[in-house]
Amino acid sequence: MNIKLNAGKKRYFCEVCGSSFTNKQGVIIHMRTHTGEKPYSCEICGSSFTSKSGVFIHMQTHTGEKPYSCEVCGSSFRSKQRVIIHMRTHTGERPYSCEVCGLSFTQKQHMLQHMRTHTGEKRYTCEICSSSFTYKRSLVSHMRTHTGEKPYSCEVCGRSFKYNPSLVIHMQSHTGKKPYSREVCSRSFTYKHTMFKHMQTHTKEKPYPCEVCGLSFTSNCDLVIHMRTHTGEKPYSCKVCGSSFSRKYDLGIHMRTHTGEKPYSCEICGSSFTRKPDLVIHMRTHTGEKPYSCEVCGSSFARKSTLVIHMRNHTGDKPYSCEVCGSSFTYKRNMFQHMQTHT
Template sequence: MNTCDICKKNFTQKSKLVVHMRFHTGEKPFSCDQCEKYFSTNRDLTVHKRIHTGEKPYSCDQCEKTFRQSCDLTKHKRIHTGDKPYSCDQCEKTFRQSCDLTKHKRIHTGDKPYSCDQCEKTFRQSSDLTRHKRIHTGDKPYSCDQCGNSFTNSSSLTVHKRIHTGEKPFSCDQCEKTFKEGSNLTKHKRTHTGKKPYSCDQCEKSFSLNRDLTVHKRIHTGEKPFSCDQCEKTFRQSNELTNHKRIHHTGEKPYSCDQCGNTFATSSELTRHKRFHIGENPYSCDQCEKTFKSGWELAVHESIHTGEKPYSCELCDKHYISGLELSRHEKSPGHLEMIKSCNKVPPFVSISLIKCEEVYIKEEIKEEEIFDEDPLSIQMRADNIDPLSIEM
């Protein structure tokens, strides 16, 4: 028996032990004469050379795809047969390849053996580390042959090319919508199933997208990482900043209705507007079956069922279902009188409002000057709809 004196593995042949020892020593005696890459075995060099020659000697007898290695063909055939011979002993998930099972098990163990030497982030897969390092180096080795855009990984290039070809290979079996990416199809399916796998550990709200959970958590932390370079207002989401700039600074309205010519600052405003033409009400309440033209109208309505009023006044502790309602309360003469009497000026009130009675009663405060509007309120104001007018 031939035994490795470093890791104690046993080999039936001495030649196999010699090859194995190269993984410990890092020795790579076989070099490519075209690109100067080095390999620990002659077999790896042979497979590598096929990248240069384009040779793919192994072909599938069902779909005619070709491969450089026989093991790749074996793995591919399992797509046709549905064979998944590798199973997880903790959650019973099955996989076509043993390496996929190994990667999956790290979810249970929390093992992240690959670490970045620049920022100390760790990863479950070496490929994830390789892609991550390109953030530091700026390397984008995959370029589109049609428009010249370059990408850090091949999968991003593949998805990008579908913009040019119009290909949407992932289709929903319930509504026939198609998507460029499988991940988008997975997210879309949750609209049918109602599944919300991402939950907040502070308030138990759940979300269908991890991205939505990340944004939601900023309500608890108060984080607003996106700031306006013209007025220093900060926002929880980048699209809120974009919309803010169009509404308050640039006046840009790039989205126009093809039926009446009205223009809008955001695509969501245009989408909601079009529903007035066609009479569409795609958002329905799962408790009373009422329908609404927009998600925010549904959100306002649902507060009747839930009793939720997340916007509160700092002075009198009154609660409201939207930032717009809170704004109206804060502008009311009674509220301003309370500010004057208690000699306290919250951050949403202009100092000039309490200088004298004549000023603070007569002065009109613009909505954007007294509070950092939530997306719900921005949408209400854009459509010129009173939240109190929504059918409850």
């Protein structure tokens, strides 16, 4: 019995991180995680590994072989270790615990990654901007901000996204699913941030004021966009014609003038539009809806812009002036007609 205990004793230690092993070979293989050495290569694809067993397991990705099976559910795996880890989904066993907060994990690797949330260690660094990350997956996602890569594509409309959660949210625009709702007005929303922004129409809260003109906004994003009206900043440029825009949304709409894309179609007559608001306004030609009413005479209009123009009949406002003689006009078309009398 003592022989067995001694045989299981971990008497070999890593001089770098202090990890212990039952034999010298274990230390040698482990040290490669520090040196980066990968002396064993796959003859098919050239991938390199720190141990022979790593090559053996990797080869099964080419052969498709999964020789180890779960006795409970029949799932197959490439290595015996993966079966042991998988079995914990049935037993509920979590043998690796965090010494700081007590959280438990099914895999040692997950526990070690979790520990970085306590130590603040960020071992993955971006070679372009030097930003550091706790997890490798975070670095991979971050790199897309530099490369512009959008690996997640919508099978319905073809739009691509940098992150899978963005694609999942986008798909709701096709399914019509609106999972976010409030009891105040019973309206539902596709996006959570849209729901919170809508709620401020009930509370009238506008916690973000402009320091230049004093206007307040419901979100910091709206304030940032508004500030560009003061600074003149237009950070979004068209690569085709060079036109610049203060909002990314406006650039997206503009690009359709080059592509000819009209993604919003009327289900009644088939007319297509580049913008959703244009489709909404068009639908009123079928429904007869006129939601904008004049408070003076009660006339109703399908477009807000038409109501604004109509109001000049009551206010006497004439915002269009002739540059030649200074005559003023209520409507732009009247000014242009007048200009022809000078030419």
